[in-house]
Amino acid sequence: MKKLCDFTKEEIAAFRDEARRRYDKICSRSLKIDMSRGKPSPQQLDMAQEVFDGACKITNYKSKSGFDCRNYGLLTGIDEAKELFAELLGVDVKNVIVGGNASLELMFSFISQCVTKGIGGCEPWCRQDGVKFIAVVPGYDRHFGIAEYFGIEMVNVPINENGPDMDMVEELVKDPAVKGMFCVPKYSNPDGYTYSAETVERLAKMKPAAKDFRVIWDNAYIIHDLYDESDELLNIFDEAKKYGTEDNFIEFCSTSKITFPGAGISALAASDNNIKEITARLSMQIISYDKMNQLRHAAVFPDVQSLKNIMKKHGDILRPKFEAVLDTLERELGGLGIASWHKPMGGYFISLNVETGSAKYVGELCKNAGLTLTGVGATFPYKNDPEDKNIRIAPSYPSVDELKTSAELLCIAVKLAAAKAVSES
Amino acid sequence: MKKLCDFTKEEIAAFRDEARRRYDKICSRSLKIDMSRGKPSPQQLDMAQEVFDGACKITNYKSKSGFDCRNYGLLTGIDEAKELFAELLGVDVKNVIVGGNASLELMFSFISQCVTKGIGGCEPWCRQDGVKFIAVVPGYDRHFGIAEYFGIEMVNVPINENGPDMDMVEELVKDPAVKGMFCVPKYSNPDGYTYSAETVERLAKMKPAAKDFRVIWDNAYIIHDLYDESDELLNIFDEAKKYGTEDNFIEFCSTSKITFPGAGISALAASDNNIKEITARLSMQIISYDKMNQLRHAAVFPDVQSLKNIMKKHGDILRPKFEAVLDTLERELGGLGIASWHKPMGGYFISLNVETGSAKYVGELCKNAGLTLTGVGATFPYKNDPEDKNIRIAPSYPSVDELKTSAELLCIAVKLAAAKAVSES
Numbered sequence: 112m113k114k115l116c117d118f119t120k121e122e123i124a125a126f127r128d129e130a131r132r133r134y135d136k137i138c139s140r141s142l143k144i145d146m147s148r149g150k151p152s153p154q155q156l157d158m159a160q161e162v163f164d165g166a167c168k169i170t171n172y173k174s175k176s177g178f179d180c181r182n183y184g185l186l187t188g189i190d191e192a193k194e195l196f197a198e199l200l201g202v203d204v205k206n207v208i209v210g211g212n213a214s215l216e217l218m219f220s221f222i223s224q225c226v227t228k229g230i231g232g233c234e235p236w237c238r239q240d241g242v243k244f245i246a247v248v249p250g251y252d253r254h255f256g257i258a259e260y261f262g263i264e265m266v267n268v269p270i271n272e273n274g275p276d277m278d279m280v281e282e283l284v285k286d287p288a289v290k291g292m293f294c295v296p297k298y299s300n301p302d303g304y305t306y307s308a309e310t311v312e313r314l315a316k317m318k319p320a321a322k323d324f325r326v327i328w329d330n331a332y333i334i335h336d337l338y339d340e341s342d343e344l345l346n347i348f349d350e351a352k353k354y355g356t357e358d359n360f361i362e363f364c365s366t367s368k369i370t371f372p373g374a375g376i377s378a379l380a381a382s383d384n385n386i387k388e389i390t391a392r393l394s395m396q397i398i399s400y401d402k403m404n405q406l407r408h409a410a411v412f413p414d415v416q417s418l419k420n421i422m423k424k425h426g427d428i429l430r431p432k433f434e435a436v437l438d439t440l441e442r443e444l445g446g447l448g449i450a451s452w453h454k455p456m457g458g459y460f461i462s463l464n465v466e467t468g469s470a471k472y473v474g475e476l477c478k479n480a481g482l483t484l485t486g487v488g489a490t491f492p493y494k495n496d497p498e499d500k501n502i503r504i505a506p507s508y509p510s511v512d513e514l515k516t517s518a519e520l521l522c523i524a525v526k527l528a529a530a531k532a533v534s535e536s
Numbered sequence: 537m538k539k540l541c542d543f544t545k546e547e548i549a550a551f552r553d554e555a556r557r558r559y560d561k562i563c564s565r566s567l568k569i570d571m572s573r574g575k576p577s578p579q580q581l582d583m584a585q586e587v588f589d590g591a592c593k594i595t596n597y598k599s600k601s602g603f604d605c606r607n608y609g610l611l612t613g614i615d616e617a618k619e620l621f622a623e624l625l626g627v628d629v630k631n632v633i634v635g636g637n638a639s640l641e642l643m644f645s646f647i648s649q650c651v652t653k654g655i656g657g658c659e660p661w662c663r664q665d666g667v668k669f670i671a672v673v674p675g676y677d678r679h680f681g682i683a684e685y686f687g688i689e690m691v692n693v694p695i696n697e698n699g700p701d702m703d704m705v706e707e708l709v710k711d712p713a714v715k716g717m718f719c720v721p722k723y724s725n726p727d728g729y730t731y732s733a734e735t736v737e738r739l740a741k742m743k744p745a746a747k748d749f750r751v752i753w754d755n756a757y758i759i760h761d762l763y764d765e766s767d768e769l770l771n772i773f774d775e776a777k778k779y780g781t782e783d784n785f786i787e788f789c790s791t792s793k794i795t796f797p798g799a800g801i802s803a804l805a806a807s808d809n810n811i812k813e814i815t816a817r818l819s820m821q822i823i824s825y826d827k828m829n830q831l832r833h834a835a836v837f838p839d840v841q842s843l844k845n846i847m848k849k850h851g852d853i854l855r856p857k858f859e860a861v862l863d864t865l866e867r868e869l870g871g872l873g874i875a876s877w878h879k880p881m882g883g884y885f886i887s888l889n890v891e892t893g894s895a896k897y898v899g900e901l902c903k904n905a906g907l908t909l910t911g912v913g914a915t916f917p918y919k920n921d922p923e924d925k926n927i928r929i930a931p932s933y934p935s936v937d938e939l940k941t942s943a944e945l946l947c948i949a950v951k952l953a954a955a956k957a958v959s960e961s
Binding site for chain 1: 573575576578581584585597604605606607608609636637638640641644645648651652653660662663678681682685686792796797798799817820821822823824825826827828829
């Protein structure tokens with residue numbers, strides 16, 4: 112196929128007119144589709160509910176240690192839930208804390224702790240000047256939101272198919288003001304890249320200037336595969352142990368996209384030192400998390416295999432949705448040289464990069480036709496995509512039919528924007 | 537009855553020998569009773585479970601607005617849960633946020649927000665010098681723990697049967713460094729005092745020098761009556777509105793001691809301004825709390841009357857326990873002039889004040905005989921009871937028989953300590 116940049120003036124005009132005609136036609140349908148967030152679909156929730164209700168036979172409210180889960184106590188979680196996450200994350204049970212329904216809350220509270228109290232025996236970040244974080248971009252808007260909330264300056268480091276640009280990262284951590292980094296190491300949000308073995312090793316090997324440097328290792332999509340064949344991610348703590356850098360990493364995950372987004376359980380894994388500091392703070396913050404929900408989850412999911420079983424069912428629901436979008440992208444935009452994307456093997460998003468300076472315009476065109484995308488720019492700190500080119504697609508919630516329409520509309524908008532850009536250049 | 541201070545030397549010796557004989561006898565029984573925390577008993581949990589399971593018929597996981605409670609969304613809670621707490625607290629629904637399983641977490645996070653970001657447009661407390669809080673004493677150790685964690689200096693103000701000494705409070709709030717105050721206004725922890733109408737009015741009328749002064753109005757025992765006749769507490773927001781001081785108060789409560797201590801739901805009520813600031817922070821901290829648990833609670837408790845119904849059952853279980861302790865105190869210590877206490881009409885604690893300088897010794901005697909009390913001193917900031925005289929009794933968890941034994945042991949220990957003190961003086 113001929114690239115748009117090689118089109119003649121007449122070909123561009125015809126290309127634009129055809130896109131405009133199709134755009135107007137779609138506009139006339141008064142669509143109302145929300146593709147903005149990575150929300151699981153009702154179909155996934157019903158499936159999870161079935162698995163849950165079918166397996167959940169809690170009769171005496173007691174954990175296996177005999178503790179009445181309805182009462183106060185067990186700050187760091189019940190044993191069976193800790194064991195489940197320990198197996199999932201490949202760490203010792205003693206290095207796991209099981210939380211409430213939101214891993215985001217665990218992250219927010221951890222960063223808050225660093226800000227108010229400091230970590231690793233260092234001064235609180237609120238008393239240090241110009242604290243910075245590395246933001247792997249494009250990335251997850253809620254990570255950036257936490258840093259922005261606490262006034263932590265973010266420095267962009269681009270991601271590629273192997274993970275963040277490690278040359279840049281290694282350079283940046285020489286600055287003692289650089290205190291940490293947000294990573295979604297598997298099926299990254301939004302690109303769906305998984306960090307390569309080399310990237311994980313280089314991260315593990317790093318000796319940042321800041322003693323209180325901490326990587327938020329948000330393993331949100333740890334077993335969220337779309338296919339039988341899945342990306343492989345090295346265990347960050349196994350690697351870190353080789354270099355004595357375990358304190359640099361705090362890993363987070365949850366069952367939000369395994370069972371219920373609002374009613375699952377979360378966990379963090381960390382070194383002995385970090386667990387000690389986090390537990391000391393938690394003991395002031397809460398008496399115990401909801402152990403009944405932990406008990407329900409542990410009853411339904413006695414081991415990682417049982418988690419994988421339900422994730423296969425999620426994959427079966429999500430795969431056709433991802434493929435509906437990817438097929439449309441390929442069919443409409445393939446070879447034109449006006450957009451690029453990666454086909455993810457898991458996770459919740461597809462990341463579409465369009466012509467520099469045109470993502471906002473694409474977003475507007477879609478919005479005017481009834482399709483809400485993730486706010487353009489939101490995949491960058493301060494909602495500012497410096498090149499205005501990245502668009503996050505969240506295919507999980509709409510139906511396959513809606514996704515086909517949405518993806519088609521999106522592609523038409525990309526074409527209109529590209530025709531405009533090429534005409535103006 | 538003759539007071540101990542009026543005993544002759546011989547009478548004191550006999551008194552001490554008799555106490556010592558009984559103490560030794562109890563020691564020989566190798567007791568193991570924990571009366572340290574206000575944990576509901578298994579009997580209460582079973583009763584709550586019965587009420588819960590009997591009424592809980594959730595079939596479609598939808599809130600009454602049609603929202604699927606299993607998914608992300610509704611940051612401040614589902615309508616029906618907000619309405620329940622609004623009715624309970626006597627405030628508008630828009631002034632309520634329903635949280636997770638722990639009101640302590642809501643308080644901790646609110647204080648954390650004041651420390652890191654500031655409140656009411658003021659400088660963050662971490663950037664202000666010598667931030668202080670008023671600690672009503674004796675009080676709740678976990679409140680004091682939050683302040684201590686954040687390095688907020690606490691200034692003791694004694695409580696009496698009408699609430700905190702308001703003359704002292706009014707004087708203290710003239711200092712702009714005094715930023716707030718912890719209150720348990722109904723059935724105070726540990727004394728069981730309820731703030732009088734005059735106290736609430738004076739608090740509402742206060743115009744502290746600090747614009748960012750906030751009262752943590754922890755209404756933990758709002759409907760936790762032991763008798764049909766209950767203490768009356770004025771609605772703090774109704775009073776505050778008269779003086780335009782609504783921003784000074786944040787009210788907290790939970791179902792921890794209504795349904796399940798580890799698996800209930802919590803709420804806060806606040807002015808429009810505070811709700812706005814708290815919601816802005818929450819939107820960075822969490823996507824939504826566990827709405828399935830909110831839905832379950834709202835299904836079981838459609839209104840405040842239904843909450844009162846279950847609280848009557850809790851009262852029926854707790855009342856004999858409180859009376860077992862109070863009867864023993866009266867029988868053993870009444871008239872001796874060596875201890876004082878208040879008979880609470882609700883709440884979770886009895887507060888026993890012994891001879892100055894002897895509470896720690898009483899605690900040790902009890903511990904050595906197998907009875908664990910709340911750490912002596914814990915009812916004061918920094919675990920430091922300056923007069924070493926307050927002991928918190930938590931009668932909820934042990935059985936009535938255990939309580940009879942425990943209270944007897946405690947009284948014997950008080951007698952031994954008093955005999956020691958009077959001999960040494």
